[in-house]
Amino acid sequence: xxxxxxxxxxxxxxxxxxxxxxxxxxxxxxxxxxxxxxxxxxxxxxxxxxxxxxxxxxxxxxxxxxxxxxxxxxxxxxxxxxxxxxxxxxxxxxxxxxxxxxxxxxxxxxxxxxxxxxxxxxxxxxxxxxxxxxxxxxxxxxxxxxxxxxxxxxxxxxxxxxxxxxx
Numbered sequence: 001x002x003x004x005x006x007x008x009x010x011x012x013x014x015x016x017x018x019x020x021x022x023x024x025x026x027x028x029x030x031x032x033x034x035x036x037x038x039x040x041x042x043x044x045x046x047x048x049x050x051x052x053x054x055x056x057x058x059x060x061x062x063x064x065x066x067x068x069x070x071x072x073x074x075x076x077x078x079x080x081x082x083x084x085x086x087x088x089x090x091x092x093x094x095x096x097x098x099x100x101x102x103x104x105x106x107x108x109x110x111x112x113x114x115x116x117x118x119x120x121x122x123x124x125x126x127x128x129x130x131x132x133x134x135x136x137x138x139x140x141x142x143x144x145x146x147x148x149x150x151x152x153x154x155x156x157x158x159x160x161x162x163x164x165x166x167x
Contacts, residue, residue: 002111009108016101023093034085038078045074 048071055064122129 006111012104020097031085038081042078045071
């Protein structure tokens, strides 16, 4: 378990979530703008049809047909804009962002399982982690003690000559 890997995966997860949210927000804003424009055109078309009905009641001329045709065209344009607004976002961008997001989540879950296994191992077998850390210091202490003990035995077994200085 490496905390650097966890931090890297969390940063990647945060970035991909941000990209996904940005893509969805752009899609919603474009769709909302197109819907608002379609609503504006529909209102204008309705006004033209009302104007056509008014002119038809007042007098029967070609201005009525022109206003009715213009109102019908406005409704067709509004319908086309509504269809464009309701289409799905670009699949390639969102697929890539979702793929990176899922791989980052998988890696983060793997790191979490590794951490859980390490903690479980430490709780169940606490000496397994301590023994490698204590072997070298204990071995050096034992070797020093044996050398000191061997040195003191050599001094008692072989006393220095009468004129030799002692250490």
